[in-house]
Amino acid sequence: MCKNNDKILNYISAKAVMSELTTQVLGRPLIVLDSVDSTNDYIKSLADEFDNGTIVVAREQSAGKGRLGRKWITKKDDCLAFSILLKPQIAPDKVTAITPLAGLAVCKAVRDFTGLDCMIKWPNDVIIGSKKLCGILTELSMSFNTIRYIVLGVGLNISQTDFPAEISEKATSLFLESGKSFDKNKLFATIINYIEAELKENNFELSGKAIEEYTSMCATIGRTVYFSRGTEKLSGEAVAINDNSELLVMLLDGTIQTVNSGEVTVQGIY
Numbered sequence: 712m713c714k715n716n717d718k719i720l721n722y723i724s725a726k727a728v729m730s731e732l733t734t735q736v737l738g739r740p741l742i743v744l745d746s747v748d749s750t751n752d753y754i755k756s757l758a759d760e761f762d763n764g765t766i767v768v769a770r771e772q773s774a775g776k777g778r779l780g781r782k783w784i785t786k787k788d789d790c791l792a793f794s795i796l797l798k799p800q801i802a803p804d805k806v807t808a809i810t811p812l813a814g815l816a817v818c819k820a821v822r823d824f825t826g827l828d829c830m831i832k833w834p835n836d837v838i839i840g841s842k843k844l845c846g847i848l849t850e851l852s853m854s855f856n857t858i859r860y861i862v863l864g865v866g867l868n869i870s871q872t873d874f875p876a877e878i879s880e881k882a883t884s885l886f887l888e889s890g891k892s893f894d895k896n897k898l899f900a901t902i903i904n905y906i907e908a909e910l911k912e913n914n915f916e917l918s919g920k921a922i923e924e925y926t927s928m929c930a931t932i933g934r935t936v937y938f939s940r941g942t943e944k945l946s947g948e949a950v951a952i953n954d955n956s957e958l959l960v961m962l963l964d965g966t967i968q969t970v971n972s973g974e975v976t977v978q979g980i981y
């Protein structure tokens with residue numbers, strides 16, 4: 712957290728972020744853009760030229776993308792919007808671990824930096840109470856059954872004081888939760904440091920330790936969830952995640968269903 716005599720910049724500065732980075736790969740280089748359509752699309756368009764670990768962060772996005780075809784609104788300087796390019800030498804079936812590991816890292820970093828009690832909504836939203844603080848959009852490019860690259864796009868709401876009516880019931884920002892202004896450059900560096908550490912320590916896998924930590928911070932587990940299977944609408948209690956990042960849901964008849972994608976509504980959250 713910022714001390715009173717620290718000067719808080721309200722915009723992203725490469726110099727301020729770099730001075731706090733302890734990573735070996737992530738954010739080296741870090742590219743700061745004033746404005747872009749989407750940091751995910753920008754980094755994908757240059758993926759062949761950029762090195763593993765390159766990060767692109769933008770002060771605003773004109774066409775920010777969310778999961779499931781949704782938009783991600785990024786007005787100037789009120790949201791941390793960045794994408795990480797990864798070119799890991801891993802088997803394609805390990806890819807599913809990357810997003811939950813990143814979600815876990817962001818949740819730990821925000822807790823550590825702000826003291827706020829954030830949690831994870833499976834698979835990778837970071838929430839405070841019943842509202843969304845951060846979302847992650849992962850995009851994968853494959854060639855002949857090998858990974859060309861992965862783009863991990865993270866959007867974290869920092870200083871918004873309100874949201875458009877259609878999301879105001881389920882979105883929040885650090886400012887709305889705490890009434891405080893946090894140093895976004897230091898927070899950004901903390902998040903990058905945590906993501907690199909999480910991926911490295913777990914070797915891009917959902918290890919037993921990662922599952923344990925994820926579970927302890929996952930607001931979905933232990934609650935009733937609603938999801939679709941084909942045309943059928945199902946509900947049950949979320950009981951665990953497995954090492955494929957799937958959510959295990961126990962239905963009323965005691966059978967376990969494995970949920971691996973799409974939208975899950977969690978009772979009492981969204």
Ligand code: BTN
Nearest residue numbers: 749775776777778846847864866
């Ligand atoms: C979600 O729907 O929860 C995922 C939101 C991801 C938003 C981030 S902002 C930076 C990056 N660029 C994009 O266009 N999207 C991601």
